[in-house]
Amino acid sequence: MSHSTRLTPLSAVNSGPLKGRIRVPGDKSISHRSLMFGAVTLGETRISGLLEAEDVLGTAEAMRTLGATVMRTGTGTWTVTGLGVGGLLEPAKVLDFGNAGTGSRLTMGLVGGHHIAATFVGDASLSRRPMGRILDPLRRMGVDVIARAGDRIPLTLKGPETLVPITYRVPMPSAQVKSAVLLAGLNAPGVTTVIEPVATRDHTERMLEGFGADIAIEISADGVRTIRLQGRPEFKPQEVTVPGDPSSASFAIVAGLIVPGSDLTVENVLLNPLRTGLFTTLLEMGADLKIENERVSGGERIGDVHVKYSELRGVTVLAERAPSMIDEYPILSVAASFAHGETVMLGLEELRVKESDRLSAVAHGLSVNGVPNREGEASLTVTGGAQGLGGGLVPTHLDHRIAMSFLILGMAGSEPVTVDDTDTIATSFPNFLDLMRGLGAEFAAAKDA
Ligand code: S3P
Numbered sequence: 001m002s003h004s005t006r007l008t009p010l011s012a013v014n015s016g017p018l019k020g021r022i023r024v025p026g027d028k029s030i031s032h033r034s035l036m037f038g039a040v041t042l043g044e045t046r047i048s049g050l051l052e053a054e055d056v057l058g059t060a061e062a063m064r065t066l067g068a069t070v071m072r073t074g075t076g077t078w079t080v081t082g083l084g085v086g087g088l089l090e091p092a093k094v095l096d097f098g099n100a101g102t103g104s105r106l107t108m109g110l111v112g113g114h115h116i117a118a119t120f121v122g123d124a125s126l127s128r129r130p131m132g133r134i135l136d137p138l139r140r141m142g143v144d145v146i147a148r149a150g151d152r153i154p155l156t157l158k159g160p161e162t163l164v165p166i167t168y169r170v171p172m173p174s175a176q177v178k179s180a181v182l183l184a185g186l187n188a189p190g191v192t193t194v195i196e197p198v199a200t201r202d203h204t205e206r207m208l209e210g211f212g213a214d215i216a217i218e219i220s221a222d223g224v225r226t227i228r229l230q231g232r233p234e235f236k237p238q239e240v241t242v243p244g245d246p247s248s249a250s251f252a253i254v255a256g257l258i259v260p261g262s263d264l265t266v267e268n269v270l271l272n273p274l275r276t277g278l279f280t281t282l283l284e285m286g287a288d289l290k291i292e293n294e295r296v297s298g299g300e301r302i303g304d305v306h307v308k309y310s311e312l313r314g315v316t317v318l319a320e321r322a323p324s325m326i327d328e329y330p331i332l333s334v335a336a337s338f339a340h341g342e343t344v345m346l347g348l349e350e351l352r353v354k355e356s357d358r359l360s361a362v363a364h365g366l367s368v369n370g371v372p373n374r375e376g377e378a379s380l381t382v383t384g385g386a387q388g389l390g391g392g393l394v395p396t397h398l399d400h401r402i403a404m405s406f407l408i409l410g411m412a413g414s415e416p417v418t419v420d421d422t423d424t425i426a427t428s429f430p431n432f433l434d435l436m437r438g439l440g441a442e443f444a445a446a447k448d449a
Contacts, residue, residue, distance in 0.1 A: 007421040009446035010433075012410030014390075017261030017309070018439040024249045026051040026076065026242035027270050028428055029175070029203050030300075032059045032102050034240040036110055037211050038080025039068035040087065040186065041235035047078045049242035054427045055100035062107055065091040066118070076242075085232055086187040090116035094154075097122045099355060099398060099427045102176055105134045106204075108157060109180030112143040113187035117158040125355050125398035127153050134180045137168045141184055163188040165231060167195065172350065173323040175200035178227070182208065188231040196225040200323045201274045206299055211235040241298040243270040247327045248429045249305060250278050251404045252439065254331045256307040257287050258338040258412040263308045264439055265292070271301040277325030278332060279305070285312040285339055312339035314384055319347020326350060329380070330405035333362045337371040338412055339384035349378040355424075356397035365406050368392030369417055390415030393446075400424040404432055411441050418446045 031051040036059065038045035050056065052075075060070045060078070067089035069081040083089070088110065095111075095118055097104035104120055108131070111118045121127075132151035139145055142164045147155035165188035168181050178194050182204055185192025205227060208215045214230035249266040256262040271279075271291065282289055288310045294303040312335060317325075325332070329351055336343035351358040363375035369392040372383040390413025394406040403419045410417030425432050433443065 008423045009418055009420050010407065010422045011416040011418040011444045011446045012407040013416045013442045013444050014413060015259055015411040015442045016440050018256055018259050018264050018411070018441060019262065020439045021265045021267055022252060022435050022439065023267050024244045024252070024269070024435065025053065025429060025431065027245040028053070028055060028247070029102060029201060030240070030242045030270070031056045032106060033203055033207050034242060035059050035063050035070065035080055036106060036183065037207050037235070038237070039063040039066060039082045040085045040110065041082040041211060041237050042084040043081065043237035045080045045082065045237045045240065047080065047240045047242065049076050050078050051242065051245065051428070052076060053430050054098055055103055058096065058098045058100050059103040059107065062095045062097065062103065065093060065095060066111070085235060086114060088114045088116060091118050094119040094121050097126060099123050099125055099424065101126065101129055101355070104153065105131070105176040106179050106183055108134050108138065109183035111157050112138040112141065112159050113163055113184040114159045115161050117156060119154060119156045121154045123398060130353055131155060133172065133174065133177050137166065137177070137181045138184060140164070140166050140168070141188065143184070165190040165192045167193040169195040169197070173198040173200050174350070175204070179204040182227065182229055185229050185231055186213070186233070190231055192229045192231060194227045196227065198323055199223060199225055199274060201272065203272070210299060211238055243297060243300055243302045244268040246270050246275045250328050250331045251408055251432065252436065253282070253289070253305055253307050254335045255408045255411055255436065255439070255441065257282065257289070257310050257312060257335060260309050265304050265306040267304045268302055269305050271303050274324050277321045278328035281315065281317050281321065281325065281332060282335065284315045285335065286310055287312060312384070314339045314341035314343040316344040317346065322347040322350065327401060330358055330362050330401045331408065333366060333380060333382050334405050334409045336382035336384050337366060337389060337409060341384060343382045343384065345380045347378060348380060354399070356399035356402060358399065358402065361395070361397055361399060361402045362405070365392070365394040365402065368394060369406070369409060369413065388415065389413040390417045393418045393420060396421045396424060398424055400427045400429065404429065407443070416444060
């Protein structure tokens with residue numbers, strides 16, 4: 001799964017108006033979870049619209065290694081025949097999650113809830129990311145952890161015979177931490193409680209309920225969520241329809257807003273309110289962005305996002321918005337580069353522990369392309385509207401969203417923008433280049449990478 005050390009650079013060049021209608025691949029968060037829920041459900045769960053990208057294929061392979069039968073039956077259509085809650089088997093080989101934070105961390109929760117041992121490995125990016133945030137609650141539930149200093153992978157987990165159901169207050173806004181505790185708690189006798197001071201994406205809770213768990217969510221007046229899960233439910237196999245990923249859609253949406261004359265629609269996008277912070281922010285910046293054909297499918301709000309080129313203006317994005325657009329700051333920073341005035345983004349501390357240190361990767365990428373910016377400890381200020389943007393070479397640090405964001409910058413810049421590697425794009429959005437080409441984007445072989 002790990003990429004070779006040879007990089008595949010590419011330049012994006014100033015492109016004509018971007019026009020057309022596209023569908024982006026399935027939501028990454030829901031795709032991972034549907035495979036995992038299927039693996040702990042007796043009978044056949046059917047999934048359509050699954051994201052067939054490296055991160056999710058890694059989870060499919062991990063669920064197979066843990067004993068589930070996972071089969072691809074057509075494009076995006078998969079079946080998972082699972083083993084029931086508590087039924088996963090000790091894997092005969094290591095679980096390799098490549099670049100995938102969500103796949104690895106949620107599976108740690110799942111494995112921790114079983115009396116089995118499993119070893120987790122990944123690429124250089126994943127091996128740098130903090131896992132203590134997952135391991136701390138798992139240790140409290142009785143899971144044995146063998147990890148190198150600093151709680152990084154490679155690491156081995158061994159779940160206890162009987163897990164201790166705990167009450168856990170999530171110390172940072174993280175759907176991965178919340179989900180890992182809930183997935184472990186699935187096989188604990190009694191009630192596992194997760195207290196979430198700041199709401200994060202709620203796909204795990206929705207799917208727990210959908211598969212038949214007894215789960216109760218209480219939201220206090222100040223927004224604190226208390227999630228109570230009764231352990232050892234009997235899951236019923238489901239038909240899961242995965243909607244388009246709003247995080248992937250964001251690249252084309254921002255491209256449509258900053259490339260003059262553009263008019264494009266991304267169809268079938270997940271509009272869960274805990275995921276749509278970027279769209280709210282773009283509207284505040286003056287974007288001509290409309291949601292069309294809004295509907296509900298599989299318990300989630302979805303719709304088509306229609307954008308036209310817009311004169312954007314800088315805004316302040318408060319810290320409280322961060323969880324609902326946590327993966328979208330790189331592409332928002334690109335939009336901000338073409339807006340009039342300053343865009344101030346606050347509460348960005350979690351960006352430092354993503355696939356790369358995204359705060360410094362974005363700040364550096366902007367600087368080498370002539371966009372004035374200021375990187376704070378947990379903030380970024382971008383001054384838009386400078387002339388002659390582009391011309392830089394951006395190091396992507398094994399981070400798909402850095403690669404895609406800066407290619408979009410190149411489409412609206414005066415000079416080409418080169419990213420040092422495009423292979424990582426396959427972790428979340430394998431047909432990104434083809435879809436963008438279909439809208440009118442132009443790329444060129446990188447000359448000086
Ligand atoms: C995800 C949660 C977020 C997000 C990631 C997907 C999930 O991570 O950045 O891309 O599916 O639960 P954190 O939980 O670290 O914020």
